[in-house]
Amino acid sequence: MRLLSICFCCLLISLNAIAQNATVKGIVTSNGEVLENITIKVSGSKSSTKSNHTGSYVLREVPYGICDLVFSGIGYQTQTVRVSLKADTVTVNADLLSLAANLNDVVITGVNRATQLRKSPVPIAVLSRKTMDQNVNTNLIDAIVKGVPGITAVTTGPNVSKPFIRGLGYNRVLTLYDGLRQEGQQWGDEHGIEVDEYAITRVEVVKGPASLTYGSDALAGVINMIPYTPGFENGKLKGDFTANYQSNNGMIGSSVGLAYVRNDWKYTFRATGKTAHNYRNKIDGLVYGTAFREYNLSASARLDKSWGFSKTAVTYYDNVMEIPDGSRDSLSRRFTRQVLDDGDDIKNRPVVAKHHLNTYVINPLHQHIQHFRFYNTSQFKFGTSDLNVLVGGQQSVRREYNHPTRPNQPGLYVVLNTFNYDLKYNLPGFAGIESTVGLNGMYQVNKSKDATDFPIPDYNFFDIGAFYFAKKSMGKVDVSGGIRIDRRNINWDDFYVGTNMLTGFDKRVSAGDLTGKLQFPSFTKNYYGLSGSLGLTYNISERFLVKANIARGYRAPNITEIGSNGLDPGAHIVYLGNRTFKPEFNLQQDLGMIAYLKDADISLELFNNHIQNYIYQSRLTDANGNPVVIVPGNLTYQYQQSKARLYGAEISINLHPNALKWLSFNNSLAYTVGLNQNRELLDQYGDEARYLPFIPPLQVRTEMKATAQKPIGIFDKPYIKVDAAFFADQDKFYALDNTESFTAGYTLINGGIGSTLITKKGKTICDIFLQADNIFNVAYQSNLNRLKYFEYYNSSPNVRSGIYNMGRNLSFKMIIPL
Structure with missing residues (x-):
């Protein structure tokens, strides 16, 4: 009987130990702005999640004790936080530091997940709105030509510029608007890119074959x-x-x-x-013949x-x-x-x-x-x-x-x-x-x-x-x-x-x-x-x-x-x-x-x-x-x-x-x-x-x-x-x-x-x-x-x-x- 009691106590202790799991939650920010898609992982385990559009995250079933939470995301320095879990719910917030933009720009073109420039073996260039504004441009392609080495354009007057990447153009360069491939009559010399230059806040250029992601027409690259x-505060x-x-x-x-x-x-x-x-x-x-209205x-x-x-x-x-x-x-x-x-x-x-x-x-x-x-x-x-x-x-x-x-x-x-x-x-x-x-x-x-x-x-x-x-x-x-x-x-x-x-x-x-x-x-x-x-x-x-x-x-x-x-x-x-x-x-x-x-x-x-x-x-x-x-x-x-x-x-x-x-x-x-x-x-x-x-x-x-x-x-x-x-x-x-x-x-x-x-x-x-x-x-x-x-x-x-x-x-x- 005594042996049975001891076994029963051990079982209770074991069950109690198993039950001692915590829920970890919090908000991930950077300079006061919430961050989405930041990975939060318990070091040494398979437990991980990602922050949502409000910066919030929840990790469930994390065992009691001391553990390391690793916060990582594209464009931000990885941060490790040591946490002692002794309660059912623990709040752990993180404020990440951004990395230098020239080292780790986030790109989405030519690849299938967000990635850093330095990690991509494919030559990729990124052009910001600020850079484009600081040049005289008669159209958007002109701005890209001035900002990215290896990009040129066949022109027919100031309002028609067709992009060429490393000597290849026409249907060999695939142009995208917000990820959607641009389809007009690209085969014509006098057919320009039908996009509002003032509406574009960022341009990403892949220099080299991108057929892997897009199929035909990306032989020379992608723009x-x-x-x-918008990413500002609510109600504004x-x-x-x-x-x-x-x-x-x-x-x-x-x-x-x-x-x-x-x-x-x-x-x-x-x-x-x-x-x-x-x-x-x-x-x-x-x-004569070069006026336009758009x-x-x-x-x-x-x-x-x-x-x-x-x-x-x-x-x-x-x-x-x-x-x-x-x-x-x-x-x-x-x-x-x-x-x-x-x-x-x-x-x-x-x-x-x-x-x-x-x-x-x-x-x-x-x-x-x-x-x-x-x-x-x-x-x-x-x-x-x-x-x-x-x-x-x-x-x-x-x-x-x-x-x-x-x-x-x-x-x-x-x-x-x-x-x-x-x-x-x-x-x-x-x-x-x-x-x-x-x-x-x-x-x-x-x-x-x-x-x-x-x-x-x-x-x-x-x-x-x-x-x-x-x-x-x-x-x-x-x-x-x-x-x-x-x-x-x-x-x-x-x-x-x-x-x-x-x-x-x-x-x-x-x-x-x-x-x-x-x-x-x-x-x-x-x-x-x-x-x-x-x-x-x-x-x-x-x-x-x-x-x-x-x-x-x-x-x-x-x-x-x-x-x-x-x-x-x-x-x-x-x-x-x-x-x-x-x-x-x-x-x-x-x-x-x-x-x-x-x-x-x-x-x-x-x-x-x-x-x-x-x-x-x-x-x-x-x-x-x-x-x-x-x-x-x-x-x-x-x-x-x-x-x-x-x-x-x-x-x-x-x-x-x-x-x-x-x-x-x-x-x-x-x-x-x-x-x-x-x-x-x-x-x-x-x-x-x-x-x-x-x-x-x-x-x-x-x-x-x-x-x-x-x-x-x-x-x-x-x-x-x-x-x-x-x-x-x-x-x-x-x-x-x-x-x-x-x-x-x-x-x-x-x-x-x-x-x-x-x-x-x-x-x-x-x-x-x-x-x-x-x-x-x-x-x-x-x-x-x-x-x-x-x-x-x-x-x-x-x-x-x-x-x-x-x-x-x-x-x-x-x-x-x-």
């Missing part, structure tokens, strides 16, 4: 443009008003943004307007709960911009304008009157672009895993008016409807491995409306792809990689074009129409792609690291490359596609070295990119070497396909002396070489076919800035800066059939001053920026400026050919908080 999300309505004036083309821009937080809801709204007349340079004067509207609503969040947003973009063609009087070099359809003679057009050059009124030959976007992005949390869902619909409407005798008749009128879907599941961690599985793609339909020119057929395609991505940290080494498979189906029916008897122009007709001809025979094809990446980062020390990555990218041919057979009136080019084209595949190696020193940040990025089935444009010539003219006054280009190789480097040396905290001296260099490896062309034409088209020359940018560390009267941290952009000669160009020509180098000097104005009590009045681009009004032509090739004469009286880039441009910008 993610992220709009503002805040906003800003931006006013911007630029002297060169009289650009007037204004934007009003509002944001409101109410309990778990966050609301935003923005309205923007921009207008400009023709831009000016000292060679051409005012360049409007933007956007709104969003986001709900944050313990289970995750859901955000719904809508945007509207409306842009009317003129179509330049570069026609001139042969002697005076003054611009001329088209006034006839039938009987038009480039050499006998009337000269443009002065009052038509310096007006905000859009001329009859213009294009009208509208872009609608509606999407929802949501995250659902399941303990240590989460599901991310993004669905969205877009409509891109493009009209190009190129008939002076019938100004209301569009030459090109296409409507592109796209449905996007993207699902990513971040699995629970296992053995220190963080992994993601995903499925994404899109369905797209393009239709021509009441038009007279049909460069591409009506088509539809369906994309689907699945991937697996994983990463693991092992001491000083971070390893990540994954694999993906894609399928794209594209098809269209027979497309007949005939004659409109009332106007004499072409129109779409049925197969039985006597005037009709089969311009686009029916087509159906499936494209498949296998892509993947593997990379590592070795943190030699907290201040020095080495990165290496190898990735295989995939891109299916776009619609113009396989299906085009007609005039694009906005580009003044007849494009001819090739139905036999195969998908592009590339294999790129990246090697990077980064040093974060006491007085400097130094980085070196090297890349080597081999592309199979590379597609590019080339002028079409006949057997005698003369240009083929299908539509008078318009060039004819035919797409080619071959092997290609691109290689180069980017170097950044940013000095910020610790003893001179007011001084920064930033320097960057970017160099890219693109080699055409079409052996047949090389054997026949030699150096004329040696290089790829649209490759930027060597570029060096340097900026010196002085920033006051304390307020000076009403000026809070005023700054003054001067910067220079040096572009070398581009003598490595695709010269076959005069597709490109030599471009002389040039140097542009820019400067600016700015400050935040404050009251005596330290309240912000506004931010002001006074800046100047091309201070010395240098006459130059970028080799990526398409207007360089808008020339109709073999020689001219002033020995100048084509149209020059923008001259001196003074800018005043003011941002007033509301």
Whole structure:
């Protein structure tokens, strides 16, 4: 009996010991702001959780006794708190210190979980709103070009810039808006990025194949443009008003943004307007056909709960911009304008009157672009895993008016409807491995409306792809990689074009129409792609690291490359596609070295990119070497396909002396070489076919800035800066059939001053920026400026050919908080 009592007592003691578990709860903050998605873990056990959108967390069933709670999160110093658990409920709050932004910026593009820049083996750059505001920008892509080495842009006037990453552009660069892939007519030279530049608060750039996450069209990289999300206190309505004036083309821009937080809801709204007349340079004067007018509207609503969040947003973009063609009087070099359809003679057009050059009124030959976007992005949390869902619909409407005798008749009128879907599941961690599985793609339909020119057929395609991505940290080494498979189906029916008897122009007709001809025979094809990446980062020390990555990218041919057979009136080019084209595949190696020193940040990025089935444009010539003219006054280009190789480097040396905290001296260099490896062309034409088209020359940018560390009267941290952009000669160009020509180098000097104005009590009045681009009004032509090739004469009286880039441009910008 005594033995039984002893056993019973031992059992009670054991049960009591088992029952002695505590609940640990608290709030995680940083400088008074609550932090979401901070991991709280009991050291030495599997017990962990994450803080929610209010910064709160709860850990249950933590055994009594002394334990270590580890608080960790992207961008914050890990904090360990020793706790003695003697009660059922214990409150443990934590206030984390943020890490240096240049060491640990949070990025979400090109990867599948939030990660630090230093941990990602893929070259990634982040551009803040502050940096963009401190430069003169005529559009958002211009801001990115100035802020990220290795990024350039093909331009058609000041309002059209198409991003290129390391010499690759068009559909090889995937642009995202808030994670949703941007779908317009990206295949056209004169088709810009349909985004409100004043609405973007942050830009993230992946330099290298990102097909693993996004599938086709991310062969060169990704640019993610992220709009503002409010994070201030509850019940407050805040906003800003931006006013911007630029002297060169009289650009007037204004934007009003509002944001409101109410309990778990966050609301935003923005309205923007921009207008400009023709831009000016000292060679051409005012360049006819470069005025534009743009409007933007956007709104969003986001709900944050313990289970995750859901955000719904809508945007509207409306842009009317003129179509330049570069026609001139042969002697005076003054611009001329088209006034006839039938009987038009480039050499006998009337000269443009002065009052038509310096007006905000859009001329009859213009294009009208509208872009609608509606999407929802949501995250659902399941303990240590989460599901991310993004669905969205877009409509891109493009009209190009190129008939002076019938100004209301569009030459090109296409409507592109796209449905996007993207699902990513971040699995629970296992053995220190963080992994993601995903499925994404899109369905797209393009239709021509009441038009007279049909460069591409009506088509539809369906994309689907699945991937697996994983990463693991092992001491000083971070390893990540994954694999993906894609399928794209594209098809269209027979497309007949005939004659409109009332106007004499072409129109779409049925197969039985006597005037009709089969311009686009029916087509159906499936494209498949296998892509993947593997990379590592070795943190030699907290201040020095080495990165290496190898990735295989995939891109299916776009619609113009396989299906085009007609005039694009906005580009003044007849494009001819090739139905036999195969998908592009590339294999790129990246090697990077980064040093974060006491007085400097130094980085070196090297890349080597081999592309199979590379597609590019080339002028079409006949057997005698003369240009083929299908539509008078318009060039004819035919797409080619071959092997290609691109290689180069980017170097950044940013000095910020610790003893001179007011001084920064930033320097960057970017160099890219693109080699055409079409052996047949090389054997026949030699150096004329040696290089790829649209490759930027060597570029060096340097900026010196002085920033006051304390307020000076009403000026809070005023700054003054001067910067220079040096572009070398581009003598490595695709010269076959005069597709490109030599471009002389040039140097542009820019400067600016700015400050935040404050009251005596330290309240912000506004931010002001006074800046100047091309201070010395240098006459130059970028080799990526398409207007360089808008020339109709073999020689001219002033020995100048084509149209020059923008001259001196003074800018005043003011941002007033509301």
